[in-house]
Amino acid sequence: MSDSIFDPKTIFENYRAAFAPVLKAQQEGVKALERVGRYQYAVAGDYLDWILTQAKATVGITSPTEFLAKQTELASALSEKLRARGQELATIASETQTTVTQLVTEAAAQASAILKKAA
Amino acid sequence: MNEPIADVNSWSEACRRSLAPLLRIQQDGLGALDRFARCQYAVAGDFLEWSLALSKIMVAAQSPADFLAKQAQIGVKFGGQLRNRVEELTKIRSEQQTTSSPALAAATAVTAAVSVPATAVTTPVPVVQTNVTQLVTTRSHARDAAPKNGQSTSKDRSAAPSRATRDNGKPKNRNKT
Numbered sequence: 001m002s003d004s005i006f007d008p009k010t011i012f013e014n015y016r017a018a019f020a021p022v023l024k025a026q027q028e029g030v031k032a033l034e035r036v037g038r039y040q041y042a043v044a045g046d047y048l049d050w051i052l053t054q055a056k057a058t059v060g061i062t063s064p065t066e067f068l069a070k071q072t073e074l075a076s077a078l079s080e081k082l083r084a085r086g087q088e089l090a091t092i093a094s095e096t097q098t099t100v101t102q103l104v105t106e107a108a109a110q111a112s113a114i115l116k117k118a119a
Numbered sequence: 120m121n122e123p124i125a126d127v128n129s130w131s132e133a134c135r136r137s138l139a140p141l142l143r144i145q146q147d148g149l150g151a152l153d154r155f156a157r158c159q160y161a162v163a164g165d166f167l168e169w170s171l172a173l174s175k176i177m178v179a180a181q182s183p184a185d186f187l188a189k190q191a192q193i194g195v196k197f198g199g200q201l202r203n204r205v206e207e208l209t210k211i212r213s214e215q216q217t218t219s220s221p222a223l224a225a226a227t228a229v230t231a232a233v234s235v236p237a238t239a240v241t242t243p244v245p246v247v248q249t250n251v252t253q254l255v256t257t258r259s260h261a262r263d264a265a266p267k268n269g270q271s272t273s274k275d276r277s278a279a280p281s282r283a284t285r286d287n288g289k290p291k292n293r294n295k296t
Contacts, residue, residue: 030175
């Protein structure tokens with residue numbers, strides 16, 4: 001009769017192996033969250049730049065015509081930046097979707113392999 | 120005879136010259152606001168980095184000891200960053216104070232240079248007493264004009280003097296009679 005030995009390391013490793021897809025998904029989720037967070041921070045920076053430049057333009061104007069010209073220039077620059085940010089967000093979304101699809105496919109293949117092995 | 124011409128440009132230029140110290144102060148204040156806002160933005164970025172690093176550690180930790188060690192390391196690093204930011208804010212404040220002092224002095228000098236005629240200050244302002252009440256010494260006819268059934272209209276009540284003034288300031292106690 002063989003006595004079973006209580007080995008926490010083995011249990012821990014088994015848990016890690018069983019939850020590997022979940023951990024991978026979590027890691028990918030954190031990566032996507034990081035990208036979105038940095039993206040939002042960059043958008044906030046763009047707005048901050050716009051506001052500060054506009055305030056400087058308001059203080060430093062010499063005529064209403066110049067003020068309007070500067071405001072138009074600033075608005076066009078901001079809209080250009082925001083368009084680029086929109087494209088960046090679309091890229092992030094598509095890449096995240098690709099990663100999630102890949103993860104789900106891998107997890108499904110792994111689960112089916114385990115089931116086949118068990119059968 | 121010379122006719123005055125409405126010259127908008129010269130009027131605007133005169134306004135700009137007279138408000139030059141104020142504009143200078145505004146520009147200096149805006150510069151300080153710019154630096155302050157960028158510093159706040161950097162602080163927000165530090166917080167973002169800290170929270171992202173913390174979440175990465177939570178996911179990738181191999182053991183509780185490893186997690187705690189890395190968390191302490193990130194906490195120490197973040198504390199150092201915050202200390203630097205506070206020093207930067209203090210520096211911005213002191214520099215702004217140094218920059219704004221000459222502008223304020225210039226504004227004060229301009230204010231002192233503006234000559235105000237002495238008569239505009241020393242002319243006594245006529246005092247108008249608005250809280251003086253005039254005592255009514257004659258009996259009003261409003262009481263006699265009241266309706267006989269004892270119901271006076273609101274117009275009569277507003278026209279008639281109060282009981283205190285009607286009786287020369289000596290209210291009578293009607294309960295004793």
